[in-house]
Amino acid sequence: xxxxxxxxxxxxxxxxxxxxxxxxxxxxxxxxxxxxxxxxxxxxxxxxxxxxxxxxxxxxxxxxxxxxxxxxxxxxxxxxxxxxxxxxxxxxxxxxxxxxxxxxxxxxxxxxxxxxxxxxxxxxxxxxxxxxxxxxxxxxxxxxxxxxxxxxxxxxxxxxxxxxxxxxxxxxxxxxxxxxxxxxxxxxxxxxxxxxxxxxxxxxxxxxxxxxxxxxxxxxxxxxxxxxxxxxxxxxxxxxxxxxxxxxxxxxxxxxx
Ligand code: ADP
Numbered sequence: 001x002x003x004x005x006x007x008x009x010x011x012x013x014x015x016x017x018x019x020x021x022x023x024x025x026x027x028x029x030x031x032x033x034x035x036x037x038x039x040x041x042x043x044x045x046x047x048x049x050x051x052x053x054x055x056x057x058x059x060x061x062x063x064x065x066x067x068x069x070x071x072x073x074x075x076x077x078x079x080x081x082x083x084x085x086x087x088x089x090x091x092x093x094x095x096x097x098x099x100x101x102x103x104x105x106x107x108x109x110x111x112x113x114x115x116x117x118x119x120x121x122x123x124x125x126x127x128x129x130x131x132x133x134x135x136x137x138x139x140x141x142x143x144x145x146x147x148x149x150x151x152x153x154x155x156x157x158x159x160x161x162x163x164x165x166x167x168x169x170x171x172x173x174x175x176x177x178x179x180x181x182x183x184x185x186x187x188x189x190x191x192x193x194x195x196x197x198x199x200x201x202x203x204x205x206x207x208x209x210x211x212x213x214x215x216x217x218x219x220x221x222x223x224x225x226x227x228x229x230x231x232x233x234x235x236x237x238x239x240x241x242x243x244x245x246x247x248x249x250x251x252x253x254x255x256x257x
Contacts, residue, residue: 035084046241062238110179169200189221
């Protein structure tokens, strides 16, 4: 039996050897089980199961037609699987009734696409504020948060510019700011740099890493660019509707956040 003094001495001992309590908690942000999606008799996503940890950046690579976009749409609840489940931050997304599912998606999932779909008549700051307005925030508060978010993505000097007055890389930063404004649990990006030159593409990937390091965001992204995929923590290779191989570049325990 341990003597009372053992308990008393432990904190002192830890203090002396410089013990630091481990404050980081890793948990699974997304779990997909046996996702199946068919278009008539073509099986596009074939019983895919995967998990993504909080603050992890996962890339999906593979040939055109492998089913990457369809899988991402299922993971982001933009499309329904024929069978299988997606759980995000503990919520079984497809078990929610449709209105709640849409609300969950708006609040918890951010999307970035190759073509950013910014509203051409709106300034950068207004584009970023739109999801907050949809979620019911007041105009002034939404604009204030949008300004902060644009500073975070390095566009503090372009707040009032319209999309047509910005470069492709800048427009994509606006789209990323818009995806993050509701503080989503996870961000899904479908070829976010597919339309950019290599310097801008590299800069956007670096931005994802910075956002993760500063705020702990979780990302799943599709990319055709192997060098950019290799900047992420884990690369999943997809072919014929299945994850064929997986390459871990940074173990979850080593993600500094
Ligand atoms: P990837 O993103 O890897 O290029 P996709 O997920 O876009 O692959 O497409 C995978 C396959 O599913 C392709 O053969 C494509 O033609 C087919 N597909 C995708 N969406 C639809 C749809 N809405 N209706 C019918 N077939 C589709």
